[in-house]
Amino acid sequence: MTATHHAGTSPATDYEVVIGLEVHAQVVTESKMFCSCSSRYSGAPPNTLVCPVCLGMPGSLPVMNRTAVEATIITALALNCEIPEFSKFDRKNYNYPDLMKGYQISQFDLPFSQAGWLEFDDPANPGQMRRAGITRVHLEEDTATLKHVRDSSGETYSLMDVNRAGVPLMEIVGDPDLRTADEAGSYLRALRQILRYLGVSTANMDEGAFRCDANVSLRPRGQAEYGAKVEVKNMNSFRSVVRAIEFEIVRQRDILDAGGRIVQETRGWVDDRAITVTQRSKEAAHDYRYFPEPDLPPIVTPATEVARLRSLLPELPDAKRHRFADAYGMTADIADTLTQTRALAEYFEQTAHLSGNARAAANWITRDVLRILGNTGAEIDQILLTPAHLADLIKLLDTGTISVRTAPEVLEEAVSTGSMPHEIVQKRGLGQVSDTNALTTAVADAIASNPKAVADYRAGKATAMGFLVGAVMKATRGKGNPGLVNELLKQQLDG
């Protein structure tokens, strides 16, 4: 069998997979990138958030949205990028009906940032991190949306909505440092988490606020040059990114194994068929004829400005995870869970601070609060149970005001009504009885009415004590402080 194969085409060839991701993330701003139209186009009737600038009307000129630039630089800093002092916008020329001016204002050779890196969980080694280079983070404008429709008579036409045109779009270009589809998935999760921590993007892939193209190539292990690169587009979820890369690795390996050659091209992922198909060959690739955008002066970002923006950086997920584990003595898993989002982490820290009991706060949140969020589909900042509520509940427990058994009931009511737990306890008389006098009577009654159990206790039967405690609790409708009941029983029986 091996004799029929030429050297280098043996199926035994060990290939190294090389993956680089290009992510486009819409920047959260009030107005569009180059005009004052609202960028919150979701749900707006078509073509209502438009003006001469974003429609590309004759004579209109772009004016830079500084907030978007700052968001881009902050993102780049969070991704450990260098921020050059001089930057500029360029025109990327191509013709497509969704492009209002016949060119997209983007950045070519002097982007806002370059040469950073991103750390993500190594899927092959749980608990370990991997690092991938970030080539650059730059800023550009989104395009209009086209809808191709077929009417009842079978005629096809295209509808255009310009609301999205000009919405600021960050492009985060990754170095070709990823080696497996799972690494790509992990990289994307880490990136999305950072964008959301920074509050610069909703990073919701299903809303189109986060888009990912993957460059995939294979090369024989040990070879320095990259193989021919295939750009895969049209993935609409993290899962489809991973599946598309997996498919592409197999497709390319099969071609190479069969002695074929990989064609450099753009392929589209077809989700329902789980394959990639040719979209555009290299020969038909665009020459974008980039040149400096003459309508926008170059941007100078002095070191003082970079320092100012750096000072605005929040604590990032990784740092927070480590701090939680160290400062609160929690496991890596719990720390990971509590730092999923910046809002959840803040919820935890506020609860821990207000209650003075971080361990209890962590337990309640990871167990009950996340369950509530899961059941209701609400975000952490949307529920009625605030950190003040949860801290109140924890304090009621810690002071012995309520028992562990009544706590869930109080929590449920606080969640549904927004009332403070101590008010609920007061109103409904759920307070634990720790009054010795009140309990002494109940204990005496229990001893008097259960002679057999008393006899059993005195005969050394351990279960008798539990029976007598139960009797007291029953009499106090569960509000007796179990520790105190135990103590009083012992006093009266032994005394």
Add this chain to the structure above:
Amino acid sequence: MGAFYLAIAEHGKVGNIRHMGATGQPAGQTRHMHVTREHLVGISGDLTALTAPEARDLLVRRQISATELAHAVLGQIERTETQVRSFITVTADEALAQAHAADLALSGSDPGATPPLTGIPIALKDLFCTTGVQTTAGSRILQGFIPPYDATVVARLRAAGAVFVGKANMDEFAMGSSTENSGYHPTHNPWDTSRVPGGSSGGSAAAVSAGQALLSLGTDTGGSIRQPASLCSVTGLKPTYGRVSRYGVVAFASSLDQVGPFSIGVEGSAMVLQAIAGADPMDATTAPVAVPDYRSTIRDGVKGLRIGVPAEYFTAGMEPDVERLVREAIQTLQGLGASVHPVSLPYSEHGLATYYIIAPAEASSNLSRYNGIKYGLAALDEVDMTKAMDATRQRGFGNEPKRRIMLGTYALSSGYYDAYYRKAQQVRTLIKADFDNAFASVDVIASPVSPTVAFKMGARIDDPLAMYLSDVCTIPVNVAGLPGISVPCGFDHQGLPVGLQLIGKAFDEATLFRAAFAYEGATSFHRQRPPLARSEASANQAPHA
């Protein structure tokens, strides 16, 4: 039938209204008005011969009404337009409505407090977006495009009280030096209608020259204000790049385009620049440089002014009369107290080559939005989206835009960018440095505007290079982003106008106005009108419309 004829047909009664005079004016003032008219504009009493400051003076003193002035220029348009064809659209109704509003403002207790251009008729190059009025950029591809917005300069002129008489003809997308590249019709030089008025703002220059408007607005990307001003014997200013907003000005070459005025006499241009200059939040390339009061220094004279004369701008291809008249003009300035110094601008010889890389490159990108999808011409017979876009461009653009789109696309193409566009930008820096060096020792640089007088229509239309050479003296000024003014400096042996170019330091338009004003005060070239503009000519010539 062009848009102009449609407009004229609708307003056919303009000529009659004109003789009704201003309404509701006290008889005493009317009598006084006649005296002042004769004093100012000669025995004919032709209001179209007024300069803008003269008209302002008469309006403020209620000697004439804005309505009367509007009727005068509209009548002049009706009488001369078949010969000159300055306009793509005449907006007679709008002009009369604006004039009426101006008269209301001027009838207040303090007419002198009205905005400075109140009631003064202005023609706008058809490159400026005007709310509700078709804006074509001289191209068929924008036929029927009615902007829902004003260019910043139009809004500022509106706020200054100006009366808009119409949209002036131009070379398509401002690409040309003769206005023969208009997608509608050529414009004729009022001094000799067999000749071109220059371009691309030929309609704006011809309109002012023929008395069809007292002022006009044009754009200058490579000489498009100064060259037609020179060929039509009017004053034309190209301000410093960044001095005037480009918002709402259909873009040709974004890093070179600049808006400027035409006028009879320098002061009118100063009045217009005063109204339109200054930073605009809608144009990021406008400079936050304070705008001085131009008229407050315009009479300060040229005593002590240092004038540089670059040998490189008096070279081969220049007509002897042009050179002679320009040198005489420089001597006149010297006689007024200026000193003259030779300066050298060696890199200017590469100005044309640099310009013909940068301008087409930017144009190829700027013009890609015209595909029939949103406005203007649309090839609706093509069903396929891409084919419809291509067909729209094929049919809508004339030869010159197509030529420049191809040049620019080539210059920006992968593999050629470094050799062309990048190199051109580097040369641009050198051309600019030349001017910086020269301006270290002089205040103003004097040169010809155009190497030749107005040429015959059709003479250069098939020879793009000859046409491009029309702008050899003006292009380096755009490439360097500097201000330049063209002032009438005489007539050649055939009686055709010649212009003097004065180039200033960046944002120093005030010195250009001052020097040009001193010069015109010592001469009378700017007050000479082409025969067809004179109202006595109208007695013999019935309008053809």
